[in-house]
Amino acid sequence: MGVYHREINEPINCLVNTEGLFNFGTYNTAIPKINMLDAKNPLGFCNCNWFKSFRLKEWEAFQLGNDEVFVFGVVYNAKIAVFILLIIYDKTNDQTYKYQKIVNPSKAIVASGMLDTYTNCSTSGYGLFFHNNLEEDEIDIFAKFTSSDKLPEAVIDITAYHITQPIVVCHPLGENRAMYSHKNFMPVEGYMFLKDREIAFDPDKAYMMIDDHKGYYPWNLKYDWVMGCGYDNKGQLFGFNLTHNQVIDPEKYNENCIWLDGTMNVLPPINVYMGKKVWIIKDEYGMVDLRFYPVTEASIKFNLLLICSDYEAPIGRFEGFFDLDGRYIQIGECFGMGEKTRYRI
Structure with a gap:
């Protein structure tokens, strides 16, 4: 097997330059200006800003965990509708609580970048709010989901500290067509x-991942993704993000990484092989070899001809290892989630 290497690009101020071209690359600092609507013909033909905005998929999501719970929350704007979703897995009692609604787009805002911006969505007793304040190295999240016949009330109020190194990508889906993502693995506190x-979430024992995400994805959107956080067999904390998506040239452009000691380390392209009881995640360099065992099921599935969804988001545990050019990380304890996403929307 060969040795994998990928450069981290120098910081940039905006996703799209003055000529309307995307600054493709992988970065480890926030990009101040997320100006995707300034792109020249990102869909392959001349179009106006309202249509580019309509075709731009946007979401902000977080994963939150400690010894007691694992939580996933997202505001996803598909433009014809907004999905608000909160999944809580109570490890202590082996119970799952899933809150979800489809919302009118007028009731939601997805942030543009991470410097003093807001994502929010609220309707009929469900609310999820983000304040991305990286100028102060903080991300504040508040969620309140009222009780129903089958679900208890859930309230979350947390602050994550953006003091670790993020992975920020602007990657090609076509000639001048891109997806953008800002992800980071951070300590968190709150309740x-x-x-x-x-x-309670103690920053010495609790973690959070953030995903600020936008993309000019095809009508048929497809990706497989897993993330996990835990400890290796030496007691060291780590977090990882692994995606197999529609990006062109994944050897050069992918968002795969592992966080160790607050530093983001890039990883090679991966494949995800999904079985009913176990997912296998591997690369071709011998650097990633994981098994994911779902313990919960969560899905959004429908087919309305022009619009359809085949989405699964199980939560579970990981086994396996990472090998970073001789730095061997054997998983001791690791929990996280996966997504199989197939949208036509």
């Missing part, structure tokens, strides 16, 4: 109320 229980 969650679930039923009659308060769960």
Whole structure:
């Protein structure tokens, strides 16, 4: 097997330059100006800003965990509708709570970048709010989901500290067509109320991942993704992000990485082989070899001809290892989630 290498590009101020071209690359600092609507013909033909905005898929998501719970929340703007989703897996009681609604786009805003911006969505007792304040190295998240016949009330109020190194990508889906993502693995503090229980998040023991995401994806959007956080067999904390998507030239452009000691380390392209009881995630360099065992099921599936969704987001545990050019990370304890996403929307 060969040795994998990928350069981290020098910081940039905006995603699209003055000529309307995307600054393709992988970065480890926030990009101040996420000006995707300034791109010249990103869909392959001349079009106006309202149509580019309509075709631009946008979401902000977080994963939150400690010894007691694992939480996934997202505001996803597909432009004809907004999806708000919160999944809580209570490790202590082996219970899953899933809150989801489809919302009118007028009731949601997805942030543009991470410097003093806001994502919010609220409707009928469901609310999820992000304040991305990287000028102060903080991301604040508040969520409140009211009780129903089958679900208890859930309230989350947390602050994540953006003091680690992010992976920020602008990667090609076509000639001048891109997806953008800002992801980071961070310490977090705050609390969650679930039923009659308060769960505290201690920054020495709790973690959060953030994903600020936009893309001129094809009508048929497709990607497989996993993330996990935990400890190796020596007790060292790590987090990882692995995606197999529609980006062109994944050897050069992918968002795969592992965080160690607050530093982001790039990883090679991967493939995800999905079985009913186990997912296998591997690369061709011998650097990634994982098994993912889902313990929960969550899906959004429908087919309305022009619009359809085949989405699965299981939560579960990981086994396996990473090998970073001789730095061997054997997983001791690791929890996370995966996504199989197939949208026509």
